[in-house]
Amino acid sequence: MSLTLPxxxxxxxxxxxxxxxxxxxxxxDLSHELPKSIAVASFSWASMQQYEKQGFPTHNILELPxxxxxQIVIFLPKAKTRxxxxxxYAQNCLKEDGEIWFVGENKGGIKSLAKVLKTRFKxxxxxxxxxxxxxxxxKWPEEKSAFLINRYFQTQHNQLDIQVSALPGVFSQEKxxxxxxxxxxxxxxxxxxxxxxxxxxxxxxxxxxxxxFDVENVDMIDDDLPAVLSAQxxxxxxxxxxxxxxxxxxxxxxxxxxxxxxxxxxFHQGVKTHYQVTETFLAEAKNYLKLxxxxxxxANDFLSYETILRExxxxxxxxxxxxxxxxxxxxxxxxx
Numbered sequence: 583m584s585l586t587l588p589x590x591x592x593x594x595x596x597x598x599x600x601x602x603x604x605x606x607x608x609x610x611d612l613s614h615e616l617p618k619s620i621a622v623a624s625f626s627w628a629s630m631q632q633y634e635k636q637g638f639p640t641h642n643i644l645e646l647p648x649x650x651x652x653q654i655v656i657f658l659p660k661a662k663t664r665x666x667x668x669x670x671y672a673q674n675c676l677k678e679d680g681e682i683w684f685v686g687e688n689k690g691g692i693k694s695l696a697k698v699l700k701t702r703f704k705x706x707x708x709x710x711x712x713x714x715x716x717x718x719x720x721k722w723p724e725e726k727s728a729f730l731i732n733r734y735f736q737t738q739h740n741q742l743d744i745q746v747s748a749l750p751g752v753f754s755q756e757k758x759x760x761x762x763x764x765x766x767x768x769x770x771x772x773x774x775x776x777x778x779x780x781x782x783x784x785x786x787x788x789x790x791x792x793x794x795f796d797v798e799n800v801d802m803i804d805d806d807l808p809a810v811l812s813a814q815x816x817x818x819x820x821x822x823x824x825x826x827x828x829x830x831x832x833x834x835x836x837x838x839x840x841x842x843x844x845x846x847x848x849f850h851q852g853v854k855t856h857y858q859v860t861e862t863f864l865a866e867a868k869n870y871l872k873l874x875x876x877x878x879x880x881a882n883d884f885l886s887y888e889t890i891l892r893e894x895x896x897x898x899x900x901x902x903x904x905x906x907x908x909x910x911x912x913x914x915x916x917x918x
Contacts, residue, residue: 586610587713588657588685595710595717602653603641603675605668613638621651623671625659625751627805628831643671643807646729650677658686658695661751667734669702674729683709684718692716735815738784742766744793747815748784749808753848755784761907762846765880766790768901768909775841778803778870780863781848782827785813791844792822801840803830832862839872845879864890868915877912 585593589612599617607613607622609629613636622633623641634640641647654672659665672682684699686692688711695718699706704722711717731749738746740758748755754762766787774796779788782802791797802817802825804810813827830836847860864887867877877895881887883903887910891898896914903909 584611585615586612588687588715589615591710591713591715591717592655592683592685594712597655598653601651601677602655603647603651603672604655604657605643605672606657606659607633608657621647623647625664625806625808627807627810627829630807631831644731644811646671646674649675650680651675652677652680654680654682656682656684658684658690658692659751660690662691663755664751665698667750670727670729673702673723673726676723680721682720684720685715687715689714692718731811735812740786742786742790744786744789745816745819746784746786746789746812747819748812752806752809752812753781753783753846754786755812758786759846760905761880761882762786764902764904764907765844765846765878765909769795769844769878771795773797773842773844776838777801778836778840778843780843780845780867782813783809783846785816785825785827787844787846788813788825788827789816789820789822792825793820797824800825801836802827803833803835805829805831832859833866833870836870839870839875841872841875843867843871843875843877845877847879847881860887861890865894867912868894868917871915873915875913875915878909880907880909882906883908 586608589610593615600619603621605623613633618637621639623643624630625643630640654676684695696706696708699720702724703720706720709717709719734749735747736755776798777800779802782788782804788800788802792800802813810827810829817825847863883906888898891912894916895912899911901909901911
């Protein structure tokens with residue numbers, strides 16, 4: 583692992599080693615370069631674990647710390663809908679005379695950020711640039727919105743008769759996405775037993791399976807803290823009791839094997855297309871399936887996931903291809 587370009591730019595600056603909060607750091611080697619006195623809050627559970635293991639103090643991104651900070655550094659979230667959330671969180675963590683830095687790649691929206699921030703801060707300006715990235719500083723908020731987690735949930739009603747509650751930046755927050763809709767439309771009626779929903783997001787797949795199929799139970803996992811909280815609320819609002827949503831870094835918290843793994847796996851990270859998480863998932867999935875188990879995923883039709891799956895399964899079938907997506911089923915585990 584190396585340093586992302588925004589991390590390289592940040593390390594060139596004089597960053598206070600005390601009373602500083604780092605929000606949403608990338609999953610790179612930045613933790614090896616920073617003083618252990620800097621506190622961290624991240625949307626990613628894997629990132630939080632990484633910093634905790636190295637001795638950094640950490641805070642839950644879903645609730646405010648009990649202390650405030652003179653300096654807050656925010657790596658600009660990939661999901662633009664998370665900007666308001668992270669702004670409210672940071673402003674409520676900031677001392678009265680404190681400063682917030684926003685760090686991000688030029689292609690990720692950092693260029694226009696200072697203009698956006700001027701509606702909320704008396705001073706907002708770019709303080710440095712380089713490495714195809716920039717840092718924007720904001721001081722003296724004009725106003726401060728209270729950070730109450732329930733304010734950020736958005737309820738979605740869809741054609742599946744599933745009520746979805748999701749926090750900003752959680753996949754498919756506003757409406758049922760076309761890929762998931764295609765996947766669920768082609769789930770075979772024979773699906774039953776124990777099911778794993780990998781990368782569950784707001785919980786639409788697991789909830790749908792519980793309500794429409796003869797499943798024993800569904801485990802729903804995600805690395806994103808807001809996603810898991812959203813999935814838990816979705817389960818509660820739909821009265822589903824035979825499913826559980828919990829945090830997991832890939833399969834790190836999975837100890838058993840399933841009859842089915844069903845997923846609309848992620849393939850984006852930062853401002854660039856990133857395949858590693860999904861490719862690792864596809865290669866390891868067989869280790870968490872029973873011998874007769876099946877894996878079913880939906881993916882953009884330009885992604886050649888069949889190549890990876892054929893290294894681990896005897897049969898890989900394209901169930902359907904439609905509107906830029908394809909549904910794949912893999913069965914016949916090849917144990918090595």
